[in-house]
Amino acid sequence: MGGHGYSGWWGHMGGPKHRGVVTYQLSPKGTHNFFRRTSSQLGYILPGVFLFWAVTHYGKKRHEWLNSKAGHAAQHDH
Numbered sequence: 001m002g003g004h005g006y007s008g009w010w011g012h013m014g015g016p017k018h019r020g021v022v023t024y025q026l027s028p029k030g031t032h033n034f035f036r037r038t039s040s041q042l043g044y045i046l047p048g049v050f051l052f053w054a055v056t057h058y059g060k061k062r063h064e065w066l067n068s069k070a071g072h073a074a075q076h077d078h
Contacts, residue, residue: 065071 066075
């Protein structure tokens, strides 16, 4: 079998130290800040989301109607 013996557990392998590794951590207040900041932006976000939903809803209903028997009859009447 190969190997040179036990080299350590994950994160403690005994090799050279890494340089330039940056770690980040959320503070306990991080989730509170996230919800506070998000809720303050809802007035800017919701109108666009509603407009997108309304246009998509209208387009789907119109598409269904145009592909129905009534829609075909209405298109070929003019």
